[in-house]
Amino acid sequence: MRAEGFTLIELVVIILVLGILAAVAAPKFFNLSGYQERAAYDEVAGAVRYAQKLAVASGCEVQVELSGNSYALQQHATDCTTGSFVTISGHPITANNFSGVTVSASPSSFVFDAMGRTSNPVAVTVGGYSFNVIAETGSVDAP
Numbered sequence: 001m002r003a004e005g006f007t008l009i010e011l012v013v014i015i016l017v018l019g020i021l022a023a024v025a026a027p028k029f030f031n032l033s034g035y036q037e038r039a040a041y042d043e044v045a046g047a048v049r050y051a052q053k054l055a056v057a058s059g060c061e062v063q064v065e066l067s068g069n070s071y072a073l074q075q076h077a078t079d080c081t082t083g084s085f086v087t088i089s090g091h092p093i094t095a096n097n098f099s100g101v102t103v104s105a106s107p108s109s110f111v112f113d114a115m116g117r118t119s120n121p122v123a124v125t126v127g128g129y130s131f132n133v134i135a136e137t138g139s140v141d142a143p
Contacts, residue, residue, distance in 0.1 A: 033100065037127030040101040044071055044126045045142040047096070052138045054088075055112035062088075062112045066105040066124060070097040080114070101127045112138055 006014075048064055051073050055062040060080035065072045074085035105124045112118060116138035124131050131142035 036098070037101050037129065040098040040103070041126040041129040041131075041142075043098075044103060044124065045131055045140055047071055047073060048124065048131075048133060049140045049142075052112045052116045052133075052140065055114060055138075056116040059114045061114065063109060064105075064112070065109040066103050067108050069099065069101055069103055071103055072096060 044066070051062040051064050054073075054075075058075075058080075060075055063074040063085045065074065073088045075088055076083045077086045103124075103126050105122055107120065107122065110118045110120065110122050110133070118133055118135045118138055121135045122133035124133065131140060133140055
């Protein structure tokens with residue numbers, strides 16, 4: 001008569017293998033910083049694209065400010081070309097502050113004109129990712 005089941009040695013080996021896999025693989029699943037950086041990058045690129053399209057659609061200048069760990073989209077308070085810029089409320093992308101992700105641009109603020117162009121090319125860095133805004137067209141070159 002043959003007994004069915006696992007021997008004690010087999011069980012110990014399986015537990016040992018599972019422990020090694022857990023020690024190696026678990027940190028990769030619980031480290032979210034890479035995902036947070038990519039999400040912030042996608043959001044900033046989307047916000048800059050939105051600002052360019054809003055400038056074209058409204059015929060009014062739209063300013064983008066990028067610094068620290070946040071961004072802001074702004075338009076003139078009184079009319080399309082004069083007065084101070086104020087933050088746009090109610091745009092589709094509402095969360096503009098990122099914890100632990102650095103946002104920078106050169107220059108740190110830029111304006112899309114009514115044709116969707118900027119006066120200078122812009123290089124934007126979000127965490128370890130970057131994209132460019134082409135001055136002549138206002139196109140956001142984000143991979």
